[in-house]
Amino acid sequence: MSTAAAPASSVPAGARxxxxxxxxxxxxxxxxxxxxxxxxxxxxxxxxxxxxxxxNDEGKPVVLECVRKAEQIIAGKQxxxxxxxxxxxxxxxxxVKLAYGDTAPVLEEKRVAAVQTLSGTGACRLFAxxxxxxxxxxxxxxxxxxxxxHHNIWRDARVEAHTFRYYKPSTRGLDFEGLMEDLKKAxxxxxxxxxxxxxxxxxxxxxxxxxxxxxxLFKSNGLFxxxxxxxxxxxxxxxxxxxxxxRIFMEDGHQLACAQSFxxxxxxxxxxxxxxxxxxxxxxxxxxxxxxxQQIARPMYSNPPLHGAQIVTTVLSDPELKEQWYKEVKVxxxxxxxxxxxxxxxxxxxxxxxxxxxxxxxxxxxxYSGLTEDQVDRLTKEFHIYMTRNGRISMAGVTxxxxxxxxxxxxxxxx
Amino acid sequence: xxxxxxxxxxxxxxxxxxxxxxxxxxxxxxMEATASAAAASVFDHLExxxxxxxxxxxxxxxxxPHxxxxxxxxxxxxTEEGKPxxxxxxxxxxxxxxxxxxxxxxxLPITGxxxxxxxxxxxxxxxxxxxxxxxxxxxxxxxxxxxSLRVGAEFLARHYGVKLVFLPTPTWGNHFKVFxxxxxxxxxxxxxxxxxxxxxxxxxxxxxxxxxxxxxxxxxxxxxxxxxxxxxxxxxxxxxxxxxxxxxLxxxxxxxxxxxxxxxxxxxLAVRTFVxxGGECFIAQSFxxxxxxxxxxxxxxxxxxxxxxxxxxxxxxxKLVIRPMYSNPPIHGASIVALVLGDxxxxxxxTVELKGxxxxxxxxxxxxYDAxxxxxxxxxxxxxxxxxxxxxxxxxxxxxxxxxTREYRIYMTLDGRISMAGLSxxxxPLLADAIHAAVTxxxx
Numbered sequence: 054m055s056t057a058a059a060p061a062s063s064v065p066a067g068a069r070x071x072x073x074x075x076x077x078x079x080x081x082x083x084x085x086x087x088x089x090x091x092x093x094x095x096x097x098x099x100x101x102x103x104x105x106x107x108x109n110d111e112g113k114p115v116v117l118e119c120v121r122k123a124e125q126i127i128a129g130k131q132x133x134x135x136x137x138x139x140x141x142x143x144x145x146x147x148x149v150k151l152a153y154g155d156t157a158p159v160l161e162e163k164r165v166a167a168v169q170t171l172s173g174t175g176a177c178r179l180f181a182x183x184x185x186x187x188x189x190x191x192x193x194x195x196x197x198x199x200x201x202x203h204h205n206i207w208r209d210a211r212v213e214a215h216t217f218r219y220y221k222p223s224t225r226g227l228d229f230e231g232l233m234e235d236l237k238k239a240x241x242x243x244x245x246x247x248x249x250x251x252x253x254x255x256x257x258x259x260x261x262x263x264x265x266x267x268x269x270l271f272k273s274n275g276l277f278x279x280x281x282x283x284x285x286x287x288x289x290x291x292x293x294x295x296x297x298x299x300r301i302f303m304e305d306g307h308q309l310a311c312a313q314s315f316x317x318x319x320x321x322x323x324x325x326x327x328x329x330x331x332x333x334x335x336x337x338x339x340x341x342x343x344x345x346x347q348q349i350a351r352p353m354y355s356n357p358p359l360h361g362a363q364i365v366t367t368v369l370s371d372p373e374l375k376e377q378w379y380k381e382v383k384v385x386x387x388x389x390x391x392x393x394x395x396x397x398x399x400x401x402x403x404x405x406x407x408x409x410x411x412x413x414x415x416x417x418x419x420x421y422s423g424l425t426e427d428q429v430d431r432l433t434k435e436f437h438i439y440m441t442r443n444g445r446i447s448m449a450g451v452t453x454x455x456x457x458x459x460x461x462x463x464x465x466x467x468x
Numbered sequence: 469x470x471x472x473x474x475x476x477x478x479x480x481x482x483x484x485x486x487x488x489x490x491x492x493x494x495x496x497x498x499m500e501a502t503a504s505a506a507a508a509s510v511f512d513h514l515e516x517x518x519x520x521x522x523x524x525x526x527x528x529x530x531x532x533p534h535x536x537x538x539x540x541x542x543x544x545x546x547t548e549e550g551k552p553x554x555x556x557x558x559x560x561x562x563x564x565x566x567x568x569x570x571x572x573x574x575x576l577p578i579t580g581x582x583x584x585x586x587x588x589x590x591x592x593x594x595x596x597x598x599x600x601x602x603x604x605x606x607x608x609x610x611x612x613x614x615x616s617l618r619v620g621a622e623f624l625a626r627h628y629g630v631k632l633v634f635l636p637t638p639t640w641g642n643h644f645k646v647f648x649x650x651x652x653x654x655x656x657x658x659x660x661x662x663x664x665x666x667x668x669x670x671x672x673x674x675x676x677x678x679x680x681x682x683x684x685x686x687x688x689x690x691x692x693x694x695x696x697x698x699x700x701x702x703x704x705x706x707x708x709x710x711x712x713x714x715x716x717l718x719x720x721x722x723x724x725x726x727x728x729x730x731x732x733x734x735x736x737l738a739v740r741t742f743v744x745x746g747g748e749c750f751i752a753q754s755f756x757x758x759x760x761x762x763x764x765x766x767x768x769x770x771x772x773x774x775x776x777x778x779x780x781x782x783x784x785x786x787k788l789v790i791r792p793m794y795s796n797p798p799i800h801g802a803s804i805v806a807l808v809l810g811d812x813x814x815x816x817x818x819t820v821e822l823k824g825x826x827x828x829x830x831x832x833x834x835x836x837y838d839a840x841x842x843x844x845x846x847x848x849x850x851x852x853x854x855x856x857x858x859x860x861x862x863x864x865x866x867x868x869x870x871x872x873t874r875e876y877r878i879y880m881t882l883d884g885r886i887s888m889a890g891l892s893x894x895x896x897p898l899l900a901d902a903i904h905a906a907v908t909x910x911x912x
Contacts, residue, residue: 359763
């Protein structure tokens with residue numbers, strides 16, 4: 054490795070040099086690396102169904118109108134002072150109302166510790182560090198498959214991670230028996246990561262009855278439910294319906310925790326807006342827990358960013374903007390549901406002999422196509438279609454303009 | 469103060485309360501099930517954490533109903549009217565961003581906004597810096613100064629052979645936890661001299677010389693927090709040689725560039741001298757104070773390495789630290805900074821506003837000094853004039869500070885640090901009275 058010629062006032066002979074020679078190049082992030090590759094491709098037919106960011110039918114990113122209006126209202130704000138370590142209090146209050154219900158008893162009893170976080174990732178990481186600090190010997194159980202970064206997060210928090218069966222390739226649906234079997238083996242006091250709705254990457258969600266059965270198991274076996282809710286409103290178009298798993302667990306008296314993200318449902322991706330909430334025994338405990346969460350946040354980033362939280366607060370506290378938001382979220386959800394139907398019917402029209410009903414049975418931004426890594430590679434090389442190698446298709450990247458091309462290509466590599 | 473004690477007692481009491489036993493059998497629960505019927509929380513054993521010593525001052529200040537209260541706690545700039553300030557250039561940049569409908573809110577790359585990274589690095593290093601020219605530089609947008617320090621510390625904990633960092637005594641309180649939570653051992657080097665209220669230069673060089681070879685040395689690039697005591701250019705040269713001679717790794721915390729002297733270049737001198745010698749270093753930059761972007765959390769971590777090949781690999785490893793922490797940084801503040809740094813007019817106007825803030829602080833130093841002299845307050849107060857930046861280490865002890873808070877409603881940290889930015893022509897006399905009373909031992 055050649056080095057720059059040392060200038061006159063150079064490092065003395067006794068000094069160490071080249072501290073970083075041993076640093077190996079890290080593997081590319083499997084998800085974000087897909088978009089990098091897509092951007093580098095010059096083929097006009099290229100399709101990006103990689104990263105989970107919503108696109109409209111023209112394939113363009115969308116800034117919601119309710120968000121634009123909120124930004125106009127915020128513009129010329131009084132100051133940009135530091136938020137408290139736990140973030141904007143009003144934001145936290147509105148976030149937990151959205152997750153648990155406006156009149157949820159736990160909220161009225163002030164039993165929920167809530168802090169603003171760096172979107173969903175930050176909420177998960179804060180909780181993982183918190184879990185390590187206060188329950189150092191506990192385990193986290195992670196579904197197979199899951200968003201790849203979940204493993205990174207709990208690993209960096211140094212929490213012992215185990216997995217439980219979730220997706221059944223043969224049915225392209227939920228492996229409920231496997232899930233219950235594996236979780237029954239989890240020791241009491243284990244924490245379990247659950248996707249509240251629109252499971253990423255499979256799009257496979259438990260039914261209400263299945264959630265209820267899981268809730269009973271958690272109660273009897275002393276398991277802690279941690280919900281990652283990144284798609285509330287985005288999955289079915291209905292924010293109440295998408296939170297039903299949490300409501301079911303709350304009815305059973307669980308003390309759970311929830312990571313909320315406003316990246317997708319408010320299109321605030323790059324603003325990094327999220328909320329971590331932990332349900333406690335009583336209000337004093339909620340104060341304690343919140344204070345400890347803040348202790349973890351302080352040496353990580355001191356306090357969370359202001360702008361995105363102000364947008365969310367403005368939208369959720371203004372009845373008209375909130376109504377508009379509900380409508381816009383439904384539009385996004387409906388467009389995706391429409392594209393699922395279009396992709397499935399296109400594949401059937403092409404005479405594909407494979408089953409494709411999972412495309413419309415799965416929900417949310419992603420479709421777990423069942424494509425193999427080789428098939429995915431062919432899609433990229435031959436058809437310039439970009440997706441993650443686990444066969445996950447971001448339905449948000451599908452449009453009326455590219456759905457036929459996509460169906461064709463999938464048919465080609467699977468027939 | 470009493471209510472804080474009561475809170476502590478309540479926290480301990482709840483900790484000692486026996487918890488409910490866990491449920492033994494599966495049971496259907498009705499809507500009426502209350503928390504007491506269910507198992508106690510798995511976090512029942514938690515105590516309430518103490519308030520952050522710095523941010524807690526503002527909490528206490530806000531609670532105080534007294535009209536004459538003065539907040540000299542957290543280091544956020546205030547105008548003469550005691551109000552927070554949004555810079556004109558920031559307002560204009562925000563307006564432009566708002567008006568540009570083509571702008572979206574997509575995820576930034578893991579290492580942030582490329583344009584912001586480039587310009588931030590050039591700001592601290594100078595556009596003609598060898599590190600910039602020879603592409604031996606990696607810059608990642610992070611969550612202000614704290615985030616830049618933490619990401620750098622995590623990187624060091626994973627990839628650097630000597631997992632030991634030396635912090636000056638005293639230093640910003642949060643430095644300890646930032647490095648410790650990242651997994652590094654923390655030690656200190658002498659810095660502030662109580663007797664002279666200036667730099668303990670000999671002590672500093674001695675401790676740097678005694679540190680195990682290759683240690684990470686944290687340096688405040690300018691306007692040392694909390695003391696306001698900076699090395700002279702000659703002293704910086706001695707420090708640089710001591711560090712390079714021992715093969716140490718310098719890690720700069722640059723939170724006040726332009727804010728200290730009023731000159732961006734002057735405040736970057738120490739950093740640039742180190743980079744000019746061809747050695748490696750880390751730099752954490754914050755735009756909280758110098759662009760008034762506090763709550764938007766804008767900062768950058770720069771790593772200067774020996775070669776550009778190393779820089780690429782370092783960047784890939786930085787991403788692995790960042791992704792499981794927060795995935796990618798917030799877009800708003802960085803977009804503002806990139807706009808201001810990239811536009812000639814906005815940049816010029818910024819330098820003027822920056823100098824305005826620095827000059828007001830310098831004038832407050834003079835006013836306070838004059839006020840103490842006018843009262844004949846015992847002691848040498850010239851350190852108030854010699855120290856630089858937002859803070860002054862008054863030399864007052866804990867009891868004196870507590871007295872000043874109790875009797876004069878002066879809110880400041882117990883180490884005797886005052887935020888000069890919180891002073892105004894109106895409040896200088898109040899502070900001078902309080903200091904005078906504390907020092908002359910006036911009793912409650």
